[in-house]
Amino acid sequence: MEADSRAARVVAGEVRALARLITGLENGESQANLVMRILAARPRRAQVIGITGPPGSGKSTLTDKMIAALRKRGARVGILAVDPSSPFTGGAILGDRLRMQDHATDPGVFIRSLASRGHLGGISRATHSAARALDAAGYDFVIIETVGVGQSEVDVVRVADTVVLVAVPGLGDDIQVIKAGIMEIGDVFVVNKADRDGADRVVREIRSMLETAAALRRGSLPVRAAVDTLGGRIAPLSADQEHAAWAAARAVAAEADARLMPPVLKTNAGTGEGVEALVEAVAAHRRAAQASGSLEARRLEGARTELRSLVEERLDAALNEGEGGQRAIALAKAVAAGEVDAWTASTELIGLLIQGGKA
Amino acid sequence: MEKKIRVLVAKPGLDGHDRGAKVIARALRDDGMEVIYTGLRQTPEQIVDAAIQEDADVIAMSILSGAHNHLFPRVTELLADKGVDDVLVLGGGVIPEDDIPFLKGKGIAAVFGPGTPTKATIEFIRANLKRS
Amino acid sequence: MSDTGKRPDSLPGLGPWNACVDKSTARFPERRKDFVTGSGAPVARLYTPLDLGPAAFGGAGYEESIGYPGEYPYTRGVQNTMFRGRFWTMRQYAGFSTAEESNKRYKFLLEQGTTGLSVAFDLPTQIGYDSDHPLSQGEVGKVGVAIDSLADMEILFDGIPMDKVSTSMTINAPAAVLLAMYVAVAEKQGVGADKLNGTIQNDILKEYVARGTYIFPPEPSMRLITDIFAYCAKDVPNWNTISISGYHIREAGSTASQEVAFTLADGVAYVEAAIKAGLDVDDFGPRLSFFFNAHNDLFEEVAKYRAARRVWAKIMKERFGAKNPKSLMLRFHTQTGGSTLTAQQPDNNVVRVAIQALAAVLGGTQSLHTNSRDEALALPTEESVRIALRTQQIIANESGAAETVDPLAGSYYVESLTNRIEDEAWTYLKRIDGLGGAVRAIEQGYVQQEIQDSAYAYQMAIESGDRVVVGLNKFQVKEGPPKGLLRVDPAVGERQVAKLHALKERRDNAAVKASLVALDLAAKGDANLMPPIIEAVRHYATLGEICDVLRGVFGEYRPSAMF
Structure with missing residues (x-):
């Protein structure tokens, strides 16, 4: 798999592979996330x-x-x-x-x-x-x-x-x-x-x-x-x-x-x-x-924040793009027209985003 | 997420005239690019290593002292030595037209002389990137 | 301000005239909505006595703000008779390749009627590297002459009478070393230091903001400068110890007002440093000189020089309490604007240079370098240099501009421009004082930022076509590559390195080492550095060796990125 070889090159200290990986992370490339998944185990x-x-x-x-x-x-x-x-x-x-x-x-x-x-x-x-x-x-x-x-x-x-x-x-x-x-x-x-x-x-x-x-x-x-x-x-x-x-x-x-x-x-x-x-x-x-253990606590707090902002970002992206985005607009119209209440609409939307794995 | 064009702007050699380099850096930024500015007195080795670490799409260099025939080709040679073939290398400054064919032969994609509008450089970069 | 004069605060005809013109421009609009100077300052349709500023009050206002040539505030010039006495010094900046080649060019220039030499050094020399330093590769002898040691300097001035010719050296960070070499060569010619005339640029502050050939951080650089002031005040009394330069600030893209303001702010910093070092303002004040640019906007440039003189006189008198009239006089060299030259249709540059040179003469310059038409492409050929020099000679002998003093004084427009530039300069000077002075303002990037903003605005105005540059963005023609450019022999570097290595073989290396150790000790203390530098130079210690000792003690300057 390409991600495996890219990860191996990063671990081996190949400067270009590392530089390219960081670019991928900056640009939110899914391939880069796969590489990070492998590197996370280290x-x-x-x-x-x-x-x-x-x-x-x-x-x-x-x-x-x-x-x-x-x-x-x-x-x-x-x-x-x-x-x-x-x-x-x-x-x-x-x-x-x-x-x-x-x-x-x-x-x-x-x-x-x-x-x-x-x-x-x-x-x-x-x-x-x-x-x-x-x-x-x-x-x-x-x-x-x-x-x-x-x-x-x-x-x-x-x-x-x-x-x-x-x-x-x-x-x-x-x-x-x-x-x-x-x-x-x-x-x-x-x-x-x-x-x-x-x-x-x-x-x-x-x-x-x-x-x-x-x-x-x-x-x-x-x-x-x-x-x-x-x-x-x-x-x-x-x-x-x-x-x-x-x-x-x-x-x-x-x-x-x-x-x-x-x-x-x-x-x-x-x-x-x-x-x-x-x-x-x-x-x-x-x-x-x-x-003192504060390093561990701090890393935990850091990971929590990172996770939280990643979830927010991905949900936000899913709400603005593709199927999720379209449904969100349709539901917003329905809420505006009084056809459905906002709470019910949001429940539907969350279900859709999570099931669809869009986020 | 949008992919950004990354340009390393450097002044190889010893001349301190960075007005042009700074104007082009600013124009590229205003066109939405990310410009890594490394400043004066850069050796070809520093420029190439920086470009690799920064994963630059473009290296843009300017020389006004007349050392271009020596220094520009050193940069493309070092890139080739390191197996980098997808970086667009541009030159600018006070460069006699007679030297341009030689520099192009050495892998400098374009040479922009005095009076080149920044737009021309921007358009050239957008049209000639070696990677998408 | 005196009110003995009567201010012409109304011109009865002006209102009706304006109304009439407004009516006609409604039907036949002017060429453009806003007219601006070369620096982008607004220009009115018409200037009248109302625009004269203090001088509009009549006699006393005139005497205070404009006055007489050779008298405070020196708006009209620093000498009583200006060019009726003698012409400005026609000084062409030159130098390339080896000392032998440059020596030949100097002799050519002297034969052609040049009256002062101006030495251009190559970049390794300007940054204190010997020709065999790795960073010198490809640069040796390119933009000026390569000087590694006293041996090169001896060749450079071979057969040139150093007691007769005045020599200007464009050298900054290692100015002390090149001055030491000049003194040592003169000594060998039997000319005492007290007989020497000339200038070293020695202006490090503008290197940080505009020209880039710095070596050391600001503080030790200022020490080297004040050491030179002190040494020359005693031993080389006729030497201009600094040429505080706006030229490069303008080349970097500043406006005319910024050129004046930032140059004079640097001047203030040097004066303060020297006073802090224990010197009396009237001991070194008369030896301060300045260096300005000349761009295409004739009237704005003339006003710039006049304003600069007036502001400097006030600074020296009011802020520093200088008593000697010579301390109050801003004497300056001018070079026509390199950045105004176009690579396109290069012959047109002859015309630009003529206009710029005329501005410098009308503005009362003390010496002048006219650029050659091919300098946007390469170093100038001998033919181009001759035309550039002839341009000065035509202005001097044929134009009539040199026949009376300050001929544009009293022009409503020029006086108004002079006042505006002065006002803008004071505003900047106050701001820079507020930031803690020029050194701090430079460290914070303030000055660089202001210049870059102007440079960028200028470039954008050209690209939008709002500003026309003939041959560049209008009136273009298809043209072939330019012919007959000067090429520096690429083998110069190798020859220079060979010479350097031979020198290191034959000199007394023990004496060199001892002199460098002495310099190191002096640098670590606070003794004047000129004597140990002269001693090292006499033993043929190289420029690079001397600067390396100082780098070891002082460290090196690192710029910050400012945009």
Whole structure:
């Protein structure tokens, strides 16, 4: 079978087969899904690292330097770099790889640029399965660099075992990390471009956020006091900012997993300073997560989300195409005309979609 | 799901004049293609390896320094070495017309000189893709 | 602003005239709905005294905003008599292949009446690679002359009196090294550094945004630049230590106003860096020079130069408190616009170049390079270079444009354009200050983005036919391939590599090594880097070896993709 041979070539580390598979996943080709079905049986070995942060924080340069550090340890590294698609034309300019081109000819490195193709949340729809394909192809680390347009790019937490959240001084917004509303997803915090004025202040701000959140979690600090504390350190906060700080703090507190306080590191991706420590911190997080069982829980949660969105997508597609689509229109007319009630019509439609195996 | 045309835009060699490369990258994006931009000072090896990893349908290169006769054929040779025969390779920049037959003989499908409308490049790509 | 003059705030005839014209254009419409300049700025049907801006107030307004040549704010020029004293320097950028070949071309140009040399280096030299570096393959001697070591530089200036000729070198990232070589060759000719005249481009910021031949990140690059400022202020007093360049920004697709704004923003960054390094603004200010483009829109270009002079004078006086009038004067070189040349019907380019050169002269340039008609196709032939130089000589001697100072001053249109460009430049300068200055704005991709947006809009206007380029999208003819283009001998690379290897055999390699170690130490500290570079160059350390030492200490610049 063709899918078998394609899967075998991916596992054997054939770069073209892997590249072609990712294209198939991006385009939703059924053949690619068959290949993934075969690859799914393989044990998952790679550590998946997500890198996220606001535009201009130096994510690509940091990724470039992390590749170098991981290669020095003999690891094979796969990179998925996501950039936004134009909502108007569907086209995209994918430029993250520009910073990583020194590794282009290294056989131990595979870099793939992905367009978001309308998917929100910082990664593309195919990122999940592409990461798995890289794992199957024998890459020890898979680094996912999110879109980085400043939206709340929280989806990477569903794919990555470890999320590195990159902040940077001097973007003109002192509490940008809080505002982005993504504090709660960081496992390792990095203040990049640490040679710039204000780096230490950003470190302090993040630490105080995290300490406050930890105190909230322990119940030793009431929420109101937490916000005051933060307000005092980062002051003055506007009403909006206070609200955001409060929400972010509560989100962290609500996390059932009483994990360790995430480390806050300083790097200078331009010179590579601090990158070794970052790689160490990422490895430490993975060890701790594995020991505590939180890695497993996180992967379960990730799989649940993936499954759920896949079901929604496939049902949605089935409702808009072919037989299901036609029936849906006919039933909608019937509902509009008062010939049948919406509940009964939906029951019929679900039955049709599931039986027909359309979805 | 729609299949997207993926184009790797690169500047081999050392010249830093990327106005044309950037204008064409933007025009291709505005035509709905996905453009992987690798920027300046790319070696033929980097271009070919990147194109394979990116599963690009097209490699579009621009050179203004006069090094095209040396660098463009290196790219098609390396592709052939790696058994890649389904990527459309295009060249652009300041390239004397006398050199075009030589470059075409080396597997450069088309050479777009100064003043070529972006539309012409887009149409050429759409009409000449080597894979569907 | 003074109000001693009387503003002609109404022109009784204008209203009725407008009404009358509106009536007639209703029946016979104008050629197009909107008229725009070459940069896409709106152009009105008619300009009147109302459009003069401050000068409309009469005498005092005129003196403040336009004034007199050689006087603040230098709108009308930096010298009192301009070209009545002497013509601008006719300086043709040239260089290709080996030092021997280029030396021959320079001697040819000097015989033809060129008054200053302008050295083009090949790309490996510009990026600090020796000719045998893997990335140099196919590039050696292509767009300029290949210089690997002092030995090449000695050949390049063989028989050229370095105390008499002024030399401009288009070199940026490794400018310190090439300047060191120039000083060392002069020394061998018996010419002291204090007798040298010339310019190094030395403008790294525009490399990041527009030209692409950078090596090091911004911070150490700025250090190299201020080291050169300090060294020259002491040892090479007549040297123009930087040529802050809008030329390439315009070539990359900017508008005229952006050209002025981004160039002057870079200028501000250099001045700030030098002051931070402990230099006095009046020590290096007079040695700053500029480099602008000349495009086809004659009036807009003339206004651009006038506006640039006025803005720079105000920046130096008001922002940096410069006292020396020479610090306030924006002196500039001009090159006609390479991107305006068409590969189609290349002879038409002679006409474009003539219009552009006229703009530069009417705008009061200090020196001028006219492009050759075949440069959209290849490096120029000797015949094409001669026509380009003759174009300048015709403007100088036959057109009458050089007989009075700033002849377009007082044109309602030109003064209005000058004011508009000045206003737009200030707006950009404020925005860039808000982003933390030019270096930060470049790191954030702001400047690149603005330029690319303009470049894309321009290309789309050509493709829609909204903007006509003769021979390109209108008035096309079928033509055969152009004949007689200059071809650089492909064996140049091999010859240059052989020369380089022979040099490495015969030089004192222990001395080379010692000088490179000294340079490494200096780079890691904060001493001025010029003395150790000159020392290394004297021992025939190669450009690549010197730059590799600096790469090791400084790292290399990586651009970001901006669209």
